[in-house]
Amino acid sequence: MEDFMNMDCEKRLLLEFDSKSENEGFARMMTSAFIAGMDPTLEELADVKTAVSEAVTNAIIHGYRDRTGTVTIRAAIHSRELFVEISDTGVGIEDVCQAMVPLYTTRPDMERSGMGFSFMEAFMDELEVHSGVGEGTRVRMKKKISGGK
Secondary structure (H helix, E strand, C coil): CCCHHHCCCCEEEEEEEECCCCHHHHHHHHHHHHHHHHCCCHHHHHHHHHHHHHHHHHHHHHHCCCCCCEEEEEEEEECCEEEEEEEECCCCCCCHHHHCCCCCCCCHHHCCCCCHHHHHHHHCCEEEEEEECCCEEEEEEEEECCCCC
16 A cells, blocks of 8 residues: 555645544544545545544453553545544454454454454555554554445
8 A cells, every 4th residue: 555644645644643442433533524625425525434443442442451552543535535444552463364354253251253454454445554562553554445436
């Protein structure tokens, strides 16, 4: 996936917030407002909100576990494509491939479904996950927004 932070984009977003569960809704709202000018279809809007929600929830629940840290969202719009990156500096993922298997979860104690990455893959056009143990995780996604056209 392109390094969208260095692209000549029409619009950019940088958002940082505490890794508290109540901020997941805030992240969804801010991302929705960011892409509103692209006039996304209701389905496109729901897809983006769901993918962002899953990535932010993963950072809060899995990245920081029982401590508070910072979740960062970077987003950009270029040629009717939305680029989104959600990152944390939490515990990281030991085996990204295993974490992306449907129904796999590191938090069965919290009744987590293990479908977060599957939803992100299903609702976005591209997904990349980069992580290092003790370094945190970066989820990068891309979606073409047709805007009903």
